[in-house]
Amino acid sequence: EPEVTQTPSHQVTQMGQEVILRCVPISNHLYFYWYRQILGQKVEFLVSFYNNEISEKSEIFDDQFSVERPDGSNFTLKIRSTKLEDSAMYFCASSRTEQETQYFGPGTRLLVL
């Protein structure tokens, strides 16, 4: 069964450093999403991406965040200058259409020191 994959599984970084989180969505999916989950809290929407542009973003997704689909398979989330409060689990998700179910990857646990 096809699945969303994410790398790395864990990332530790110093405050102020840039990080790039990578995702490979399911191959025939066209809609891509990033969510985050701070430890013990609910999953929160960050951004959605379709047709090589951002469709929607939350207030969490400020100028420090960017997303990119650099090739036909990868979907990345970049945090330019990490803050302590960026420490969270980051999930990538994809769906074939807007109407269909979003499938989540296993997540990247980001720890900012």
Place this chain on the structure above:
Amino acid sequence: QQQVKQSPQSLIVQKGGISIINCAYENTAFDYFPWYQQFPGKGPALLIAIRPDVSEKKEGRFTISFNKSAKQFSLHIMDSQPGDSATYFCAAIGRGSARQLTFGSGTQLTVLP
């Protein structure tokens, strides 16, 4: 208005019992209500979903009951098993572009052997 309220925060059930998790929403633009199951260190996995034109949907031991007038929906797990021990999130998606998932706060279910 974008919130989905979920209760209880935690639930302990004996093996073979019925687990019931409740959610409520305000936004009448929501038109798709999935439930996700999350094991520690893993991404949310779709369990079952319902649209508001249906009052109940059953898949195996899992049933969603939906009350459109009350804007409430619930997950029932029949014959609960220790392997069902996980965190359960209700979610909702609204009409419009991008269809971001709005998650409830989660219920940590423990099924005792």
